[in-house]
Structure formats: C-alpha cells, structure tokens
Amino acid sequence: MAYEIPVTQARAELAELINRVVYGGERVVVTRHGKPLVALVSAADLERLEGEREAAEEQVVRSVSSLGSSSPAPAARGRFGLTAEHRAPGDRHA
Template sequence: MAYEIPVTQARAELADLINRVVYGGERVVVTRHGRPLVALVSAADLEKLEAGEAEEVQEQVVRSISSLGSVASAPGERRRFGIAAEHRGEHDHEG
C-alpha cells in the first residue's frame, strides 16, 4: 500500500520519505490538491520495473496507486487542513 502525502509536506520531510522508501520498503505518492503527482519507489523497484522482470512489482505499484482513495492521510494532514482532509470522498477523485 502507498503512503500519500501532500507536496508541501513532502518538501519538508524529504529525508524521512527517502528513508521510508529505501529502508521501510514503502511507496510514497506525493499529491497536489488530493491528486497523485509523483510516486517515490526504491531504486531496486525502479530497476525491476524498467527491466520488465517483475510483473508482480508492477502490479503492486499499480494497486498501491489505485488504492489511494482508501489510504489514511499523512500524519499531521488532518490537523493542518482540518475537516476537509478527513472527508475527501470518491467523487473528489473523479476526473
């Protein structure tokens, strides 16, 4: 599952996010206005994705990004953005 974080918060926590990806095996999706902007994955995962050797990794990344609607908000996001961050619904993600 991917960890979702707003771009403004990601800037301030970049070193921590890198550690989560590299040492924690997490995938981080940086968002802007609640929409996925970029994903941080480990260099090992990227190599596997580029080599096409790990269809399972590709599927995991796609599932992680696709499941963003059910991902808990980043720590502090609710406090920073109030009730709006808590009540993002499916209709907010339609494009």
C-alpha cells in the first residue's frame, strides 16, 4: 500500500518524501482533490516495472508471431461469404 499525500503538502515535504521512498522503500502517491496525480517510486522500482512491461510486450509479440498467417480453405471462404483475403507481400499462391 502506498502512502498518499496531497500535492500542497508534498511540495513542503519533498526532501522527506524522497528519503521515505529511497531509504524506507515506500511508494508515495501525490493526490490533488483526493485523486491520484503522480507516484514517487525508487529508481530500482521504476527499472523493475519497466522491465516487466518490456517482458510483457515481448510475450505478446512472440504469441502473435507464433500464430502465423493462415487462410481459410476455399470451401470455407465460399461458405462464410469471404470475398478477399490478406496475403503477405510476395505471396503469389492462389
């Protein structure tokens, strides 16, 4: 759970908040009118979060790439009323 603080108070206590994040391992959420505005996290936390995001994006790319491209059989095209299909550049097979 993160420590929440209003932006007006955060301005006055910025040095203390930085110490809480860096040395206390806390996460601080700065709010405006009770709504989250920004979060203060350690550089190590940020690096970990960015690494997780990149890993998730790579997983999506691998998943999509493994699907490959397939086209429905000619009978299925007629059955479902398909009149066009995507072909990769250079694919001349009918």
